[in-house]
Amino acid sequence: MRILILGSGGREHAFAWKINQSNHCTRLFVAPGNSGTSTIAENINISITDFEAIKSLVIDQNIDMVIVGPEDPLVLGIHDFFLNDPQLKNVAVIGPEKAAAQLEGSKEFAKAFMMRHNIPTAAYQAFHKNNIEEGYAFLETLKPPYVLKADGLAAGKGVLILNELSEAKSELKKMLLDAKFGEASSKVVIEEFLDGxxxxxxxxxxxxxxxxxxxxxxxxxxxxxxxxxxxxxxxxxxxxxxxxxxxxxxxxxxxxxxxxxxxxxxxxxxxxxxxxxxxxxxxxxxxxxxxxxxxxxxxxxxxxxxxxxxxxxxxxxxxxxxxxISIEIDSRAATTVMLVSGGYPEAYEKGKEIKGIDDVEDSILFHAGANLVDGKVLTTGGRVMAITSYGDTYKEAIKKSYQSISKLCFDKMYFRKDIGFDL
CATH class of the missing domain: 3.30.470.20 (ATP-grasp fold, B domain)
Structure with a gap:
């Protein structure tokens, strides 16, 4: 089979790494990919939301299967795009159709789905700018901390957990009236805080x-x-x-x-x-x-x-x-630690050379925000690389990841030293 993975992060490198081990995969493409995927697949520099460019690639390369890594193409309906095109409809697409992708595309849609099917979740209400006063009133009925969620996609950053009522009201105003998270926060879900x-x-x-x-x-x-x-x-x-x-x-x-x-x-x-x-x-x-x-x-x-x-x-x-299919699981634990650019998740610099990659032997390096430029691996994003290790226990695995990290460096490299601390 000829397979295409859409995306450029650590998740997509992990997919490529795993699929590359299959005897069923004869050729592997990743669009746009990164420095890690370039060593085991062919990177194609096209946007994951440019469906026409993806169509051309699939037809030109006789691709049999498309694995959609990130949420954006799914929420925009890439699966439907394939099903509705006579030239693409027989290509296997791994990812839900557009209507189902609303489970991630809209927090309110997901909450209503859970309520409808009696799936346990936190009590909630949704608000937009026209009923912001009702949002303030709902916050007053809750106990702190207060949970505010942008309804739409906000790259994993659209959730705020706040301890002060005044701050919660202020942030609700920023989200609804000042478009703190852009279009994603034109509607905001407020829900009770679950402690666990x-x-x-x-x-x-x-x-x-x-x-x-x-x-x-x-x-x-x-x-x-x-x-x-x-x-x-x-x-x-x-x-x-x-x-x-x-x-x-x-x-x-x-x-x-x-x-x-x-x-x-x-x-x-x-x-x-x-x-x-x-x-x-x-x-x-x-x-x-x-x-x-x-x-x-x-x-x-x-x-x-x-x-x-x-x-x-x-x-x-x-x-x-x-x-x-019977799912088989390795009994060993696996842990990963993410190396990020200094300043992330706020402003950060790109283009820093990552050194020591060839010195790591006991871990798997999944590249994320990194690309190969003139033979050097340079940082291109906030989250740069995931350092994954196995161990008989998670403590043993995490120790290996940190030992491997000691061999890696780039300017202003940052990582958390306490992964697994609460277990």
Whole structure:
């Protein structure tokens, strides 16, 4: 099979790394890709939302399967674009159709879906600029901290958790009236704060059947001890030590099954990954959010633990035969630590040379915001590289990741030194 991966981050490098191990893959393309994917696939410099350019590439290269990494093309309807085009309709697309992608594209849509299908989640209300006064009044009925979420896509940064009522009202005004997150915050969901510990559950579905992948926990805040601004993710651990059989049975019965059944009942065609962001509140799981693709950097710890041929799984999703696949998981733990540019998630400089890559032996380096320029690997983004390691325990794995990081450097390199601290 000739396969195309859309995206340029660590998640897409991890997909390429895993797919490259499959005997079913005869040629692999990544658009636009990065310095990591360039060593195992052919990078094609086109935009992930330029559907016509993607069509030309798929036809020119006789591509059989397209794996959509990020959420933007899915929310914009790339799967529908393929289905509605006579030249593309037989190409396997891994990712939901546009209507189902609203689970990530709109926080309010996702909350209404959960309420409709009795999936446990936090109480909420949604507001826009015309009823901002009602938003202020709703905040007054809640206990701190206050949770404000931009309704639309905000690159993982559209959630604010605030301790002061006055600050919450001020931020609501900035989001609705001053477009703090652009169009994404033209509507804001305010919800009750759930106190617990977070984890991520990853589900594969072909629209009829589902399989649950290994759990993971990521660390969103820039600062140690989970402080500071939200990022796209600073590291991840898999499996999650507290996600025991009892908790995961509750997750499957109360959340995974009703989600897959709800998609069918609501006629929301879905072939791909469902990322369920969970919070464990006194051993009772509740949903924080849905994503309609794999998480990043969770992919960099989940895929290394998957023993199956990933292409065979994707073929089963396309053919709706996922029930015939048995998922095999590596018993070892996997951890990843993200190296980021100094200043991220705010302003940061690009074009810094990354040194020491060839010196790392005990970890897998998944490139993210990095590209190959004149034989040198240079930084191009905020999150630069994920350093993934295996271990018999997560503590052993995390130690290896940090040992590998000591061999790497670039100007103003930053990383959290406490990944896994709360486990």
């Amino acid at each position: 510990i977070e984890l991520s559950c990853f589900v594969l579905t072909d629209g009829e059947n589902y399989k649950i992948l290994p759990t993971a926990k990521d660390y969103k805040r820039i600062g140690e001890g989970d402080t500071g601004l939200n990022t796209g993710g600073m590291g991840a651990v898999s499996p999650v030590p507290f996600a025991n059989n009892i908790l995961m049975q509750k997750v499957e019965e109360r959340i995974v099954k009703p989600t897959v059944e709800g998609l069918k009942k609501d006629n929301l065609p879905y072939k791909g990954f469902i990322f369920i962001g969970l919070i464990n509140v006194r051993n009772e799981p509740k949903v924080i959010e849905y994503n309609v693709r794999m998480g990043d950097p969770e992919t960099e710890v989940v895929l290394p633990r998957l023993k199956n041929d990933l292409v065979e799984i994707f073929q089963a999703i396309h053919q709706q035969t996922l029930d015939e």
